[in-house]
Amino acid sequence: MPIVLGIESSCDETAAALVDSERRILAQHIASQDEAHAPYGGVVPEIAARAHADKLAPLIAATLEDAGLALHEIDAVAATAGPGLIGGVMVGLVSAKALAMASDKPLYAINHLEGHALSPRLADPGLDFPYALLMVSGGHCQILRVEGVGRYRRLATTIDDALGEAFDKSAKVLGLPYPGGPAIEKLAEAGDPQAVPLPRPLLGSREPHFSFAGLKSAVLRAKESGVHADADIAASFQRAAIDCVLDRLERALDEMDPVSTLVVAGGVASNRIVRAELQALAESRGMRFTAPPPALCTDNAAMIAWAGLERLGAFEPDPLDFAARPRWPLDPGAEPARGAGVKA
Ligand code: KG4
Ligand code: ZN
Numbered sequence: 001m002p003i004v005l006g007i008e009s010s011c012d013e014t015a016a017a018l019v020d021s022e023r024r025i026l027a028q029h030i031a032s033q034d035e036a037h038a039p040y041g042g043v044v045p046e047i048a049a050r051a052h053a054d055k056l057a058p059l060i061a062a063t064l065e066d067a068g069l070a071l072h073e074i075d076a077v078a079a080t081a082g083p084g085l086i087g088g089v090m091v092g093l094v095s096a097k098a099l100a101m102a103s104d105k106p107l108y109a110i111n112h113l114e115g116h117a118l119s120p121r122l123a124d125p126g127l128d129f130p131y132a133l134l135m136v137s138g139g140h141c142q143i144l145r146v147e148g149v150g151r152y153r154r155l156a157t158t159i160d161d162a163l164g165e166a167f168d169k170s171a172k173v174l175g176l177p178y179p180g181g182p183a184i185e186k187l188a189e190a191g192d193p194q195a196v197p198l199p200r201p202l203l204g205s206r207e208p209h210f211s212f213a214g215l216k217s218a219v220l221r222a223k224e225s226g227v228h229a230d231a232d233i234a235a236s237f238q239r240a241a242i243d244c245v246l247d248r249l250e251r252a253l254d255e256m257d258p259v260s261t262l263v264v265a266g267g268v269a270s271n272r273i274v275r276a277e278l279q280a281l282a283e284s285r286g287m288r289f290t291a292p293p294p295a296l297c298t299d300n301a302a303m304i305a306w307a308g309l310e311r312l313g314a315f316e317p318d319p320l321d322f323a324a325r326p327r328w329p330l331d332p333g334a335e336p337a338r339g340a341g342v343k344a
Contacts, residue, residue: 002075002312005099006305007060009052009092010084010112011138012036012043015301016056016063018074021309023122025302027066029059034178041172049087056095071103076317078308081109082325083139089324097320106317108308112299113330116265117146118310119303123292132259132287134249134278137266137299138164138179141210143252144330145259149310154331155252156208159338163241164268166212170219170237174230184234185271191235196222198240200247208252209337215240242277249281261288270294 001020008015017028033051037043064071079096082089093109100107116135121127129151133144141163143156161169164181171180176187198218201211215237222233253262262282268274275291282289296303 002309003069003073004076004078004108004305004308004312005060005063005074006110006301006303006308007056007077007079007092007096008112008115008299008301008304009056009088010080010082011088011299012048013299014052014055014059015299016060017301017305018063018067018069019122019302019305019309023125023306026069027063028300028302029063029066030300031055031059038178041178042168043085045085045087048085049091052088052091056091060095060099071099074103074105076100076106076108076308076312077103078108078110078304078311080112080115080304081318081322082111082328084112084326086324086326089326093322093324097322101320106312107320107322108311108315109318109322110304110307110311111328111330112304113140113328114150114152115303115307117144117152117330118149118307119265119292119296120263120290121310122303122306123296124290127261127263127290130257130259131261131263132253132256134245134262134264134269135266136163136245136264136268136274138162138168140266141212142330143208143249145256146263149314152330154329154334155256156210156248157334157337158210158212160211160213161216163210163212163245164266166216166241167268169216170234173216173220173223174234179267181268181271184238185273187231188235188238188273191229191231191233193235193239195232196228196236198222198236200240200243203244203247206251207337208248208255210244210248212241212244215244238273242274245274246277246281249278253285259287261290263289264291265297267298269297
């Protein structure tokens with residue numbers, strides 16, 4: 001049974017995992033850099049690259065040891081090759097190339113977004129193509145029709161901030177630690193989601209794209225006004241952001257060739273209210289809903305190993321001179337969204 005070693009280093013998590021084709025995670029290690037970046041309120045690329053370089057080799061060794069496997073017993077090496085912070089991506093990809101070369105195993109250079117997009121299939125063996133995917137992370141906010149491995153049709157993206165970025169920036173305004181998503185979710189439990197009037201950018205607009213920059217600025221104004229409790233701001237922000245997501249998703253689903261399953265992936269998918277609201281939306285449309293367990297939503301190497309398993313046998317391995325890609329859209333044919341700071 002094929003076993004793939006996955007490596008992830010595109011942002012601030014250094015991770016390695018061994019996954020087999022029966023969807024078993026044989027071993028995995030994740031080293032978070034949250035503490036190193038916390039004083040800066042966001043990820044510092046140079047600190048991230050150095051931390052990946054320090055941590056990755058021992059982490060891979062520990063993962064192999066936990067699984068009781070030697071390098072020659074695995075069938076392929078899969079590593080995130082982009083998009084992401086280029087220094088970190090290069091650390092992971094160069095390590096993967098060295099391991100592939102030393103063991104004479106195939107290399108799969110994985111698009112990090114494909115890792116997120118296919119992660120629900122690692123957790124849910126019943127999830128078949130095609131499905132509608134809401135991908136919400138710190139760097140990306142997209143709605144895709146996932147038609148097969150390597151076949152993605154993007155219906156929506158953000159014209160400014162990603163959803164996770166909006167959580168992170170709003171958390172910073174409220175003096176909460178990085179990453180802001182979990183901190184906002186926790187604080188919001190004590191707040192009133194109706195207390196602070198906040199905008200819902202692009203609500204009802206024709207194209208299903210997202211925008212969160214205006215919401216984030218409104219959070220700053222609400223904080224500066226001094227009249228609202230932080231918990232109320234957090235709860236109202238979370239409510240407004242979710243209202244936007246639901247509206248945009250309905251729009252995209254109306255536009256998309258019909259699919260029977262709605263899927264959410266990416267770091268923000270670990271938010272319990274986001275999951276519950278998406279489940280309700282799917283039910284109202286007679287769709288099945290599935291989301292990976294929270295630990296598979298935030299960055300991890302099991303999803304990269306799984307993407308490698310999905311490609312193994314079906315696609316040619318990638319060459320050892322495959323270059324790291326800072327930008328790498330899943331659907332290169334998608335029409336560009338218009339707006340400031342557009343993310344592909
Ligand atoms: O997928 P991910 O780990 O990394 C990227 O590829 O970006 O996503 C990280 C993002 C961060 O913006 C973080 O604040 C957000 O996911 N996040 C959450 C939650 N947990 C993580 N946002 C809202 N609620 C959460 N519970
Ligand atoms: Zn990610």
